[in-house]
Amino acid sequence: MNHVGSSPPASKPARSQGSRPAAGRPRTDVLGVFIVEVGAWLTMLSAAALSFAVAGAYGVTAFLAPDVMADIHTLTGEGGFASRPAVLLYAAVIAAGVAGMFVPQERLSARVSLRVALIAAVVITGLALTQLFTVSAILGVFVGLGVGAALAAVLSLVAGTRVKPWRSAGVAAAVMLFASYAAQLVGGTAGGHEALRWLLLVGSLVMLAGVIVLLTQTTDQGVGLPETGGHVLDRSTARPGTPVTFAWPCHLLFGVLGTVGILAQPSVADLGFGQAGMSVILCAVLLGWAVGFETGPDFAPGMTRTRLTSFSLIAAGVFTVSAGVLAELSGKAVLSGGVAFLVGLGVRSQRYRFSRRIGAVVGMAVATLITAVGFTAEIPLSSVASWNILPADLAYVLIGTVAFIGGVVSLFTFGPTGISGIGVDVIHAFRRPAASGEVAAASATTAAGAFAAGADTPVGAADAAEAPNDSVAGGGAQSLAAALGTTPGAAGSVGPDAPGGLFIAMEGGDGTGKSTQIHLLADALRDQGHGEVVTTREPGGTAAGTLLRSVVLDGDGITPRAEALVFAADRSHHVASLVRPIVERGGIVITDRYIDSSRAYQAAGRDLGDDEIAALSTWATEGMRPDLTIILDANPAVTRQRTTVRGDENHLDALDNDFHSTVRRSFLDYAAAAPDRYVVVDAGHDIDTVAADVLRAVEQRIAQRSAGADPQQHAAGADVQQHASEDPVTVAQPASTGPPHAETSPEHSAVELSDAEHSDAEHSNAEDSVTVAQPTAGLAAAASDDPATELRPAPGAGHTPGARPVADDDEETRVVRRADPTAQQNHPPGPQTPPPPPVVEGSEAPTTVQPAVPSTSGAGRAGFTPSRQTSRERLRAQAEIERQARERLRAQHGHDRRGPDAPGRR
Ligand SMILES: Nc1ncnc2c1ncn2[C@@H]1O[C@H](COP(=O)(O)OP(=O)(O)O)[C@@H](O)[C@H]1O
Numbered sequence: 001m002n003h004v005g006s007s008p009p010a011s012k013p014a015r016s017q018g019s020r021p022a023a024g025r026p027r028t029d030v031l032g033v034f035i036v037e038v039g040a041w042l043t044m045l046s047a048a049a050l051s052f053a054v055a056g057a058y059g060v061t062a063f064l065a066p067d068v069m070a071d072i073h074t075l076t077g078e079g080g081f082a083s084r085p086a087v088l089l090y091a092a093v094i095a096a097g098v099a100g101m102f103v104p105q106e107r108l109s110a111r112v113s114l115r116v117a118l119i120a121a122v123v124i125t126g127l128a129l130t131q132l133f134t135v136s137a138i139l140g141v142f143v144g145l146g147v148g149a150a151l152a153a154v155l156s157l158v159a160g161t162r163v164k165p166w167r168s169a170g171v172a173a174a175v176m177l178f179a180s181y182a183a184q185l186v187g188g189t190a191g192g193h194e195a196l197r198w199l200l201l202v203g204s205l206v207m208l209a210g211v212i213v214l215l216t217q218t219t220d221q222g223v224g225l226p227e228t229g230g231h232v233l234d235r236s237t238a239r240p241g242t243p244v245t246f247a248w249p250c251h252l253l254f255g256v257l258g259t260v261g262i263l264a265q266p267s268v269a270d271l272g273f274g275q276a277g278m279s280v281i282l283c284a285v286l287l288g289w290a291v292g293f294e295t296g297p298d299f300a301p302g303m304t305r306t307r308l309t310s311f312s313l314i315a316a317g318v319f320t321v322s323a324g325v326l327a328e329l330s331g332k333a334v335l336s337g338g339v340a341f342l343v344g345l346g347v348r349s350q351r352y353r354f355s356r357r358i359g360a361v362v363g364m365a366v367a368t369l370i371t372a373v374g375f376t377a378e379i380p381l382s383s384v385a386s387w388n389i390l391p392a393d394l395a396y397v398l399i400g401t402v403a404f405i406g407g408v409v410s411l412f413t414f415g416p417t418g419i420s421g422i423g424v425d426v427i428h429a430f431r432r433p434a435a436s437g438e439v440a441a442a443s444a445t446t447a448a449g450a451f452a453a454g455a456d457t458p459v460g461a462a463d464a465a466e467a468p469n470d471s472v473a474g475g476g477a478q479s480l481a482a483a484l485g486t487t488p489g490a491a492g493s494v495g496p497d498a499p500g501g502l503f504i505a506m507e508g509g510d511g512t513g514k515s516t517q518i519h520l521l522a523d524a525l526r527d528q529g530h531g532e533v534v535t536t537r538e539p540g541g542t543a544a545g546t547l548l549r550s551v552v553l554d555g556d557g558i559t560p561r562a563e564a565l566v567f568a569a570d571r572s573h574h575v576a577s578l579v580r581p582i583v584e585r586g587g588i589v590i591t592d593r594y595i596d597s598s599r600a601y602q603a604a605g606r607d608l609g610d611d612e613i614a615a616l617s618t619w620a621t622e623g624m625r626p627d628l629t630i631i632l633d634a635n636p637a638v639t640r641q642r643t644t645v646r647g648d649e650n651h652l653d654a655l656d657n658d659f660h661s662t663v664r665r666s667f668l669d670y671a672a673a674a675p676d677r678y679v680v681v682d683a684g685h686d687i688d689t690v691a692a693d694v695l696r697a698v699e700q701r702i703a704q705r706s707a708g709a710d711p712q713q714h715a716a717g718a719d720v721q722q723h724a725s726e727d728p729v730t731v732a733q734p735a736s737t738g739p740p741h742a743e744t745s746p747e748h749s750a751v752e753l754s755d756a757e758h759s760d761a762e763h764s765n766a767e768d769s770v771t772v773a774q775p776t777a778g779l780a781a782a783a784s785d786d787p788a789t790e791l792r793p794a795p796g797a798g799h800t801p802g803a804r805p806v807a808d809d810d811e812e813t814r815v816v817r818r819a820d821p822t823a824q825q826n827h828p829p830g831p832q833t834p835p836p837p838p839v840v841e842g843s844e845a846p847t848t849v850q851p852a853v854p855s856t857s858g859a860g861r862a863g864f865t866p867s868r869q870t871s872r873e874r875l876r877a878q879a880e881i882e883r884q885a886r887e888r889l890r891a892q893h894g895h896d897r898r899g900p901d902a903p904g905r906r
């Protein structure tokens with residue numbers, strides 16, 4: 001397994017995991033794909049419209065002379081046009097074409113794909129030529145099948161082509177509009193139908209040409225196929241979206257889009273507008289969708305995204321009903337375009353964890369069925385006016401009503417906040433949420449600065465409180481950059497590659513799923529638009545590390561101390577050559593194991609001193625600590641099964657259950673000791689559930705920063721958080737942020753995303769807590785029960801809340817005060833006067849090293865490490881750490897002469 005992989009640069013769209021082409025596929029040019037898509041849309045639309053017309057006028061099986069086309073319009077206008085077979089055939093052609101989109105892409109090899117596409121394009125062209133001489137409804141279905149096959153084949157070559165289908169569909173609809181209007185100008189209203197046969201032929205030829213382009217531009221080199229689609233969530237100046245597991249309002253929205261799309265043909269036929277009318281509505285729909293989708297990220301920037309989706313659904317419902325009531329072409333077109341705009345807006349607000357095709361296809365199917373019923377009625381409105389309900393109108397009205405009701409329901413139920421905070425959402429809907437970046441930037445300087453920023457910016461910290469979940473979600477690039485506070489107030493201009501990145505460590509026992517999860521997490525973050533996302537591992541994240549890895553893991557292993565040193569050596573090189581440079585230039589690094597593994601395996605599992613192990617790694621990494629450590633926690637019995645199935649056990653994997661239980665307990669203890677920097681995820685669930693929890697934890701971490709409450713500044717953990725929570729700016733309390741039931745509930749915590757998260761309280765407090773992860777009662781108790789992990793506030797800790805530059809943090813963590821038992825006596829613990837720190841600060845920081853260097857900037861604060869030092873001081877402090885670490889190791893070595901077989905080595 002290769003753990004080191006960097007995402008493409010920000011300019012290139014990120015590729016989703018599912019659509020990644022298999023290695024060895026030939027390179028193709030997207031132009032060919034685009035031409036094929038345009039041809040396919042033109043072919044499918046004209047074939048569907050032709051089948052509609054022929055089946056409605058002459059029946060499903062009729063093969064007619066081409067000159068009867070002119071009669072069709074007459075039949076439509078004068079009666080005798082059967083809408084049921086017409087609609088069914090029309091839907092059948094589209095269904096046959098769309099079916100190709102459901103063919104799993106990865107199944108086809110490039111060579112087979114292109115051959116299938118070529119054959120399909122030739123067959124379609126043949127069928128289109130046939131239609132020039134004998135028009136038929138049923139032939140259209142075969143055309144649809146061919147289009148589906150060709151599309152499936154071609155789309156399997158290039159990822160992302162379906163991301164923005166309105167582009168190719170829009171070109172096709174525009175050609176259709178132009179051609180059918182021209183035909184109607186020349187040949188009267190019936191001329192539109194005449195144009196269909198020619199459009200079908202043109203479409204199939206364009207498609208054939210596209211396939212030929214693909215064939216000629218295929219080479220055998222490279223696997224990095226370009227995408228034609230932009231990344232779906234690559235920018236946003238609005239508040240971030242909420243990760244929702246079941247985006248049912250989005251399905252409904254796409255259902256409505258499918259409805260207005262498919263009803264274009266029958267409704268213009270019902271109203272006798274002529275064939276060009278269908279293209280007018282279609283163009284309006286595609287245009288509306290494009291505009292909605294593109295403006296979605298920036299639209300109503302102060303509104304929570306789930307709310308925007310709900311409002312979009314309500315408005316789409318109203319527009320759809322209105323389109324059914326209005327018997328006038330331009331009005332229908334405008335309303336249909338409006339519906340599509342709302343769909344684009346509403347779905348773009350949410351994460352793409354759902355299939356757009358499913359909603360659209362179900363919407364089309366339902367609309368078709370309703371229309372096929374052929375219901376007509378006349379409802380008198382007044383003595384002079386009546387509402388003539390035609391079959392398509394009924395579909396508009398019924399589906400629109402369902403959408404409206406769904407929208408209202410979703411206002412109350414969709415998204416973690418439900419109805420709460422709606423007032424703020426509505427009032428601040430069109431105000432930009434610049435505050436998150438500003439608060440973060442301001443708070444990086446002083447608490448007072450942060451306070452001022454928060455007070456001035458109601459749509460930031462205050463909104464975070466009102467609608468925590470959307471803030472928590474951290475919608476991609478902006479939130480990370482804003483979170484880091486590196487570009488004050490420039491929320492809109494902050495990109496994924498803003499300086500200062502994120503360092504995430506994935507920890508846990510063997511087989512808990514770390515490798516699996518870091519790849520899923522990396523893909524998810526890339527999908528959100530984060531530019532550089534690198535996955536790596538320890539040991540063996542670098543070339544030198546690979547050698548060190550084999551030293552320590554291959555064979556029967558080495559002595560425990562040598563093992564600890566080699567792991568530290570690997571880590572040192574890993575951080576200096578890979579992790580730190582990437583994080584410093586704004587990337588995200590996710591490492592499979594870090595210092596806590598050494599503490600758990602070498603210190604806890606092997607009875608080496610935790611202090612020494614931690615000091616060694618702190619020295620080795622120059623104090624580089626993760627912004628977030630995710631502990632994947634699972635029963636060793638379960639993980640043992642997984643590693644056995646995986647079949648590449650090393651000598652550590654093979655150690656007994658006691659060892660693995662100790663390791664597991666250690667990880668949990670570390671998390672309990674610093675709940676602000678750890679998240680424990682229950683890894684006993686299925687992969688997707690664990691992945692969702694992991695992603696949520698990372699998003700919460702990003703959002704914590706963006707809200708200006710950087711827990712990294714709260715050095716001493718839970719108690720300090722308690723103090724920090726009194727700060728109105730740095731901490732948006734869950735009490736004020738979530739639904740009433742979620743208020744500071746001790747059972748739910750951002751620390752533990754396990755069973756509680758998967759209970760029926762789906763939108764638990766863990767999701768609701770915006771900026772500060774409250775310690776659970778259990779974890780807090782565990783922390784205080786365990787003297788080794790007892791948490792005390794460091795005097796002065798939390799004085800500089802908010803985002804912090806990575807370098808500053810490094811300085812702080814490099815030099816951490818040792819526990820001083822005498823000091824503790826001098827300052828007995830008590831609620832008012834918490835004792836000085838007995839050191840424990842989390843995983844990497846609990847070094848016992850005391851710097852002998854006098855501090856300048858922090859001199860006035862006894863027991864608190866200066867956050868800024870001159871470089872000379874830093875060097876001296878570091879040298880002192882190094883010296884003490886060596887001394888301790890030497891001293892320890894004198895006492896501990898146990899060999900590999902001694903009792904300490906299990
Ligand atoms: N949540 C899960 N449920 C079931 N099997 C899993 C889960 N996560 C991972 N696995 C499987 O367990 C094995 C070990 O996973 P891996 O990611 O390699 O673990 P680690 O890196 O923590 O040792 C793999 O075969 C993987 O497919």
Ligand SMILES: Cc1cn([C@H]2C[C@H](O)[C@@H](COP(=O)(O)OP(=O)(O)O)O2)c(=O)[nH]c1=O
Binds near residue numbers: 510514537553650
């Ligand atoms: C990073 C690190 C790993 N280890 C151990 C834990 C694992 O058993 C082994 C790494 O093996 P690896 O196969 O990479 O881990 P996993 O089985 O989780 O995929 O090294 C330490 O003992 N100390 C450390 O500091």
